[in-house]
Amino acid sequence: MSYSYETIRVEVKGAAHWLTLNRPDSLNAITTKMAGELADYFGRLYHDRTCRVVVMRGAGRAFCAGLDIKSRGEGETPFGGGYGFQGYLADVYIKMRRCPQPIVALVHGAACGGGLAFALASDIRIAGESARMNAAFIKLGLSSCDMGVSYFLPRVVGLSVASELMLTGRFIQAQRALATGLVSEVVPDAQLEATGQSYVDDMLAAAPMGLRLTKEGLALAVDAPSLEAAMAIENRNQVLCARSADFAEGLRAFLEKRPPVYKDA
Numbered sequence: 001m002s003y004s005y006e007t008i009r010v011e012v013k014g015a016a017h018w019l020t021l022n023r024p025d026s027l028n029a030i031t032t033k034m035a036g037e038l039a040d041y042f043g044r045l046y047h048d049r050t051c052r053v054v055v056m057r058g059a060g061r062a063f064c065a066g067l068d069i070k071s072r073g074e075g076e077t078p079f080g081g082g083y084g085f086q087g088y089l090a091d092v093y094i095k096m097r098r099c100p101q102p103i104v105a106l107v108h109g110a111a112c113g114g115g116l117a118f119a120l121a122s123d124i125r126i127a128g129e130s131a132r133m134n135a136a137f138i139k140l141g142l143s144s145c146d147m148g149v150s151y152f153l154p155r156v157v158g159l160s161v162a163s164e165l166m167l168t169g170r171f172i173q174a175q176r177a178l179a180t181g182l183v184s185e186v187v188p189d190a191q192l193e194a195t196g197q198s199y200v201d202d203m204l205a206a207a208p209m210g211l212r213l214t215k216e217g218l219a220l221a222v223d224a225p226s227l228e229a230a231m232a233i234e235n236r237n238q239v240l241c242a243r244s245a246d247f248a249e250g251l252r253a254f255l256e257k258r259p260p261v262y263k264d265a
Contacts (some may be wrong), residue, residue, distance in 0.1 A: 003041065007034040015052040016200045016202040017045075017101075021118075024060025029068035030114050032076060035089045041067060041146065042095035049264060052211060053203050054099075056122060056197045057106040064115025065148045066136050072198075089114065093148045096121040097219060103200050107183070108146040112136040113146070120152035124199060125182065127174040128189035133182070155222060157182050207246040208264040213237040 003010040011018040019041065021028035045051060046256075058064050067089075080087030096103060096118075105119045108128035113136035119125050135144040144150070144166035154162040157180045165172060177183045187195045203211055217237050224230035241247055245265040253260035 005037040005041070007031065008037050012051075012166060015050065015053060015204055017051050017053070018055045018057070020066050021058045023068075024058075024094075026068055026070075027060065027062040027065035027110055028058040028115070029065045029071075030089065031068045031071050032078060032088070034090065035085070035092055036078070038092045039088075039095055042092065042099050044096075045099040045101055049208075051101055052208055053200050054101050055106060055200060056103055056118065057196070058108065058115075059194070061101065062105045062109030062115075063105075063111040063131070065110045065116055066113030066115050082244075090147055093117055093121045097148075100215060102203055102211065103214050104196055105195045107131045107133070108189045108192060117147035117149050120147060121157065123218075123239070124184055125177075126192060126195055126199070127177055127183040127186045128192050129174050129186060130189050131174040131186075132171045132185070133177065134169055134171040135170060137167045138166065144169065151209075167224045197229075205259070207241065207244070207250060207260070207262045208239050209244055209246060213241065 003012075005022075007021070007023055009020040009022045010097070011020070021034070023029060023034065051226065078088035079086055080089070080091065083090070102124065103122040104124045105122035105125065106126050106128070107119050108130050109132070111131065111133040111135075113117050116133045119133065120252060124142045135146075135149055137149075138144040149166065153166065156162075157165075161180050164170065172180070174183070174186045178186045180183070185195065206214075214237075217233050220233050221230040224233070246260075246262045249262060250260045
């Protein structure tokens with residue numbers, strides 16, 4: 001499957017996609033064109049069995065500075081489910097969570113507003129030492145409850161820290177992001193790609209079905225109304241995995257002390 005876009009770049013490296021936000025001159029700020037291309041890309045992933053992991057990063061000096069205010073209102077006016085551009089961009093984050101592939105965000109420089117939301121909608125966040133993130137919406141006269149941030153952020157860092165960041169718009173730097181659990185690791189910017197590749201390698205060593213169902217199960221468990229509901233999903237996932245040929249291969253490989261060869265079957 002080939003991908004041809006103007007504002008993003010997709011490199012296919014085996015079973016992993018490296019998605020780069022590619023508007024470096026504007027710190028990868030979000031335009032209507034970028035929103036449409038991201039929606040197309042993540043929407044297509046839902047039925048793509050050849051891609052098992054996505055790495056998301058930004059070109060140039062930043063991950064994503066948020067909405068491109070200078071281009072706001074220019075070009076086409078999307079319908080966005082009746083909410084115009086608001087709903088059009090919001091749909092990107094829903095598609096990110098809906099796609100079965102885990103997403104690893106490599107964050108360096110600014111990740112503001114909608115850029116912070118890209119990181120939050122990912123499954124794993126790795127920060128470069130230069131990373132600085134904020135809920136920029138409130139600095140512009142808007143509510144910080146935007147693009148899923150009010151849903152994601154309290155679940156990641158807790159209500160107190162989320163309230164602080166969203167009510168003030170203050171930046172959170174890489175080391176504090178690590179201390180609050182907003183990111184999993186902080187590395188020098190130059191090591192972000194190699195660190196991201198190490199996560200890709202570990203996830204590609206898992207059975208494809210097991211990887212997909214773990215992302216799905218985690219998402220459902222976060223909002224599960226009870227332990228029993230979460231366990232029902234776990235039981236369903238394990239029964240599905242246990243019936244697969246890949247599970248039999250995983251057992252054989254473990255007993256034979258060799259890497260498994262999974263076939264997504």
